[in-house]
Amino acid sequence: MSLESELRSERVSHLRLSGFTAVPAGTSVRDALGRMRSERNTVCLITKERSLTGIFTERDVLRKVVDVADVLDGPIDAVMTADPISVGPDASAASALGLMDKHHIRNLPVVDASGQVVGSMTHMAVIEWLAAHYPVEVLNRPYDPERFPRKAEGG
Amino acid sequence: MSETLTNEITLTRKDFVSDQTVRWCPGCGDYSILAQVQRVMPELGVEKEKIVFISGIGCSSRFPYYMDTYGIHSIHGRAPTLATGLAIANPDLNIWVVTGDGDGLSIGGNHLIHALRRNVNMKIILFNNRIYGLTKGQASPTSRVGKVTKSTPMGTIESPVNPISLALAAEATFVARSIDSNPQHLAEVLSKAAAHKGTAFVEVYQNCVIFNPDEWNALSDRTNRDEVTLNLEHGMPLIFGKDKDKGIRMRGFTPEVVSLADVSLDEILVHDATSKPLASILGSMENPEYPAPMGVIRDVRKPTYAAGIMEQIAQAKAKRGVGDLNKLYRNDDLWTVSAREENQSEMAGELPLTLDEEYLDELGRAAVETTPVQDQLTEENVSALNPKVPITVDAGSSLSRAIRQMNRHNIGCLIVTDEEDRLSGIFTERDVLMRVTGLVDDLAHAAIGDYMTPNPIALKADPPIAQALHLMSLHGFRHLPLVDEENRPTGVISFRDVVEYLNRSLA
Numbered sequence: 001m002s003l004e005s006e007l008r009s010e011r012v013s014h015l016r017l018s019g020f021t022a023v024p025a026g027t028s029v030r031d032a033l034g035r036m037r038s039e040r041n042t043v044c045l046i047t048k049e050r051s052l053t054g055i056f057t058e059r060d061v062l063r064k065v066v067d068v069a070d071v072l073d074g075p076i077d078a079v080m081t082a083d084p085i086s087v088g089p090d091a092s093a094a095s096a097l098g099l100m101d102k103h104h105i106r107n108l109p110v111v112d113a114s115g116q117v118v119g120s121m122t123h124m125a126v127i128e129w130l131a132a133h134y135p136v137e138v139l140n141r142p143y144d145p146e147r148f149p150r151k152a153e154g155g
Numbered sequence: 156m157s158e159t160l161t162n163e164i165t166l167t168r169k170d171f172v173s174d175q176t177v178r179w180c181p182g183c184g185d186y187s188i189l190a191q192v193q194r195v196m197p198e199l200g201v202e203k204e205k206i207v208f209i210s211g212i213g214c215s216s217r218f219p220y221y222m223d224t225y226g227i228h229s230i231h232g233r234a235p236t237l238a239t240g241l242a243i244a245n246p247d248l249n250i251w252v253v254t255g256d257g258d259g260l261s262i263g264g265n266h267l268i269h270a271l272r273r274n275v276n277m278k279i280i281l282f283n284n285r286i287y288g289l290t291k292g293q294a295s296p297t298s299r300v301g302k303v304t305k306s307t308p309m310g311t312i313e314s315p316v317n318p319i320s321l322a323l324a325a326e327a328t329f330v331a332r333s334i335d336s337n338p339q340h341l342a343e344v345l346s347k348a349a350a351h352k353g354t355a356f357v358e359v360y361q362n363c364v365i366f367n368p369d370e371w372n373a374l375s376d377r378t379n380r381d382e383v384t385l386n387l388e389h390g391m392p393l394i395f396g397k398d399k400d401k402g403i404r405m406r407g408f409t410p411e412v413v414s415l416a417d418v419s420l421d422e423i424l425v426h427d428a429t430s431k432p433l434a435s436i437l438g439s440m441e442n443p444e445y446p447a448p449m450g451v452i453r454d455v456r457k458p459t460y461a462a463g464i465m466e467q468i469a470q471a472k473a474k475r476g477v478g479d480l481n482k483l484y485r486n487d488d489l490w491t492v493s494a495r496e497e498n499q500s501e502m503a504g505e506l507p508l509t510l511d512e513e514y515l516d517e518l519g520r521a522a523v524e525t526t527p528v529q530d531q532l533t534e535e536n537v538s539a540l541n542p543k544v545p546i547t548v549d550a551g552s553s554l555s556r557a558i559r560q561m562n563r564h565n566i567g568c569l570i571v572t573d574e575e576d577r578l579s580g581i582f583t584e585r586d587v588l589m590r591v592t593g594l595v596d597d598l599a600h601a602a603i604g605d606y607m608t609p610n611p612i613a614l615k616a617d618p619p620i621a622q623a624l625h626l627m628s629l630h631g632f633r634h635l636p637l638v639d640e641e642n643r644p645t646g647v648i649s650f651r652d653v654v655e656y657l658n659r660s661l662a
Binding site: 002006011014030034040059066123124126128131133134140141142143144 | 168172176177181182183184185186187189193336337338339362364375376377378380381397398526527528529532533555558559561562584585587588591592593598616618619621622624625627628629631650651653654655657658
């Protein structure tokens with residue numbers, strides 16, 4: 001079984017999705033950043049009348065905000081990516097990963113049938129899934145792989 | 156700004172890792188528990204010097220060696236007893252007892268019960284693998300009826316102890332359960348236990364990869380675990396299932412599993428961690444008949460043992476004055492013990508270099524088929540991911556220069572080096588968001604050294620991909636620097652590299 005085939009049977013909603021900060025369109029970049037910091041999220045989703053209209057991530061902060069003049073007090077709409085690609089919670093995890101790969105995106109908002117955003121999928125969701133799926137290989141490791149016992153103690 | 160950042164005393168997992176070689180079998184669930192404890196410790200905000208780990212005897216009891224805190228590897232089953240003494244002698248300490256199903260429930264069963272009922276301020280983690288591991292595979296007090304082991308060749312005929320029910324019967328004020336293979340859940344439960352004042356009892360289902368490797372298969376399997384575990388949250392309905400489509404309701408005095416499609420949400424039990432009867436019901440629900448309850452089953456406040464004793468001491472002193480311990484000691488019945496010549500110690504000696512036969516037998520028998528993904532995780536090394544050449548800057552570089560560089564190379568992570576080109580920090584786009592943007596007015600006059608994460612965890616000597624995955628899943632790291640023997644950066648990998656590599660190479 002490849003990773004892809006293993007992830008095919010998992011739905012996006014079965015993964016541990018990342019949290020996100022939600023702000024209405026028109027919010028200032030400064031306020032959005034403040035919210036992201038206090039909520040410790042690296043993704044901000046922008047909504048208009050409860051539907052998703054844009055996404056603003058840490059990469060946007062680096063590329064479009066941090067050393068660019070006069071952006072901070074402007075609306076987030078100016079620096080967000082409009083109409084982001086999203087998936088439904090019932091989409092297979094494999095197809096969601098394929099979508100991220102194809103479009104070179106690192107945050108994939110997950111939106112349910114009623115238009116409610118339930119989370120954001122990142123590669124970390126797959127990393128965590130793999131870790132829990134293969135605990136003997138991944139989780140149960142010593143801190144320093146170079147210091148391994150020469151003889152097992154007891155069992 | 157830079158001053159407040161550098162003055163913060165922040166510990167990391169690294170600070171809690173001791174210099175001892177961990178001697179558990181490769182793949183043992185204890186590694187996962189150790190990693191989670193080391194990860195949760197820094198979040199407690201307690202100085203290392205105020206933390207003590209106390210254990211008895213068993214595989215789990217090697218735990219204190221691996222924590223860079225105070226530790227006592229004590230007497231079989233008696234860790235709660237030593238911990239009780241310590242908690243009274245110094246109520247400021249943060250005391251953790253590490254025990255197992257043998258040490259805690261058989262040899263030290265009574266010590267455990269009495270520590271729990273006294274509500275001594277300590278946290279007890281009981282690693283439950285339902286087998287004696289250190290003595291190579293005999294039935295333990297939690298082994299299931301019919302379990303064939305070396306001491307029960309025809310299957311054990313003894314009913315197992317239910318650790319949660321036992322703790323509740325002993326009036327424990329905090330009772331919880333988690334499992335080694337769900338690190339996020341385990342970390343949450345450990346944090347909640349740490350915050351409890353009084354005895355916190357945490358049972359952790361733990362995989363003995365050699366002598367009882369299949370015990371928790373059903374509960375560990377990532378694709379199925381949500382179907383067979385019930386995650387408890389205070390105030391929330393008891394709903395479970397991969398698609399959250401099942402719930403628990405009461406039928407008379409018995410809980411039953413119902414489909415949410417058939418019953419209304421009002422009928423579903425709501426978790427209340429302060430309710431003792433509900434705790435008893437949850438404690439009695441055993442898998443596979445029911446989903447295994449995971450999380451905090453009971454959490455109530457009661458006065459702690461040390462507080463009660465201190466109060467009585469104060470009362471006694473007020474009434475009878477301060478006593479004289481010396482006078483009490485020297486009262487009567489004194490004799491002198493004279494020194495004897497010491498024998499040469501026969502303890503020293505080299506460890507044998509080979510694995511012993513019994514262990515190898517078990518290893519050979521446990522030849523389980525692995526999937527290609529598993530093989531890749533353990534057999535391929537991180538160099539196969541084609542690590543990117545690290546873009547490095549020195550710690551004195553300005554933020555404006557660093558940010559320009561990140562944008563020029565279109566990367567989210569800079570490696571910061573010292574005068575001798577050794578790794579000294581990491582600076583990522585997350586730092587740009589969390590610490591810089593809108594917070595630092597003059598980027599040209601701020602040094603990256605004040606905003607980076609110093610001494611980051613790095614990968615040395617091309618370890619298996621599983622090691623990178625381990626660190627990423629455990630810490631949420633999205634970038635890992637690779638370094639050579641002299642701690643000079645040689646590459647950097649991202650979580651995206653790992654996932655895309657595994658996905659592509661197996662397609």
